Amino acid sequence: MENRYASAPEHVATMQTAELRKRFLVEDLFLDGEMKFVYSHYDRIIMAGAVPTEAALRMPTPEALHTDHFFDNREAGIINIGADATVSVDGTEYTLPRKGLLYIGRGAKDVTFEAPGRFYLYSAPAHTAYPTTLVGPEDGNVLELGAKETSNERTLRQLLFNGDVKSCQVMMGVTTLSPGSMWNTMPAHTHDRRMESYLYFDVEDDARVVHLMGEPSETRHLIVGNEQGVISPSWSIHSGVGTKAYSFIWAMAGENQAFTDMDAAPVTDMR
Ligand SMILES: O=C(O)C(=O)C[C@H](O)C(=O)CO
Numbered sequence: 001m002e003n004r005y006a007s008a009p010e011h012v013a014t015m016q017t018a019e020l021r022k023r024f025l026v027e028d029l030f031l032d033g034e035m036k037f038v039y040s041h042y043d044r045i046i047m048a049g050a051v052p053t054e055a056a057l058r059m060p061t062p063e064a065l066h067t068d069h070f071f072d073n074r075e076a077g078i079i080n081i082g083a084d085a086t087v088s089v090d091g092t093e094y095t096l097p098r099k100g101l102l103y104i105g106r107g108a109k110d111v112t113f114e115a116p117g118r119f120y121l122y123s124a125p126a127h128t129a130y131p132t133t134l135v136g137p138e139d140g141n142v143l144e145l146g147a148k149e150t151s152n153e154r155t156l157r158q159l160l161f162n163g164d165v166k167s168c169q170v171m172m173g174v175t176t177l178s179p180g181s182m183w184n185t186m187p188a189h190t191h192d193r194r195m196e197s198y199l200y201f202d203v204e205d206d207a208r209v210v211h212l213m214g215e216p217s218e219t220r221h222l223i224v225g226n227e228q229g230v231i232s233p234s235w236s237i238h239s240g241v242g243t244k245a246y247s248f249i250w251a252m253a254g255e256n257q258a259f260t261d262m263d264a265a266p267v268t269d270m271r
């Protein structure tokens with residue numbers, strides 16, 4: 001498991017491209033036949049990719065957790081960015097459609113992934129056990145945001161968010177840009193109570209997303225390709241503009257589960 005320590009905002013303001021990418025960009029999360037984990041010390045979240053090929057892929061327990069099973073002290077949301085495929089949790093099979101979510105609660109022991117899925121997992125520590133639950137891609141709360149005039153028209157689906165499916169910390173969903181719109185999360189915001197991770201997908205091979213990060217008064221950027229993730233500290237904006245249409249999975253953990261608890265970063269104040 002890759003380990004990423006937290007950095008202070010004053011330190012990040014001094015970083016150049018390579019160091020910013022090393023600390024905040026998550027490349028190569030999806031490796032054929034493997035499950036790859038990245039541990040961030042921001043709210044102790046884990047981002048992982050699982051790509052089963054011929055054989056089903058059994059979820060390993062990273063040594064650094066010092067537990068018998070991955071879910072002994074944790075919960076996770078898993079979103080399938082591949083074709084519809086099966087995930088089994090302690091002998092129960094779930095068919096996880098593309099862009100659907102499976103919540104796995106604390107206490108699960110044996111998890112396997114099957115082809116042709118490509119599974120993105122976001123996990124956080126959990127204080128109690130909530131039931132493992134499937135959420136369809138069309139379920140959850142839908143927010144229509146932005147406008148064509150500002151090139152930020154997009155559909156945000158809150159798949160795991162304070163609703164029928166309970167979680168201790170993890171909030172998660174998918175945002176898809178409308179044709180012709182390129183900006184996500186602009187105007188930008190921070191939320192000092194929660195960290196957030198992004199996983200960009202459906203980014204065409206010759207396209208990139210210019211992801212903005214940093215304090216609103218000290219912005220930096222990362223150039224992000226398909227199926228790459230970004231770790232966003234609680235004090236950082238997280239916004240992006242694509243050179244072509246794209247989607248992304250956002251996921252949060254921390255002090256609260258209040259989606260609207262955001263500190264606005266007005267465009268005119270950004271530097
Ligand atoms: O398009 C958006 O706006 C988002 O997807 C915003 C994220 O969900 C977010 O930043 C939630 O705090």
Ligand SMILES: [Zn+2]
Pocket residue numbers: 189190191196238
């Ligand atoms: Zn946010």
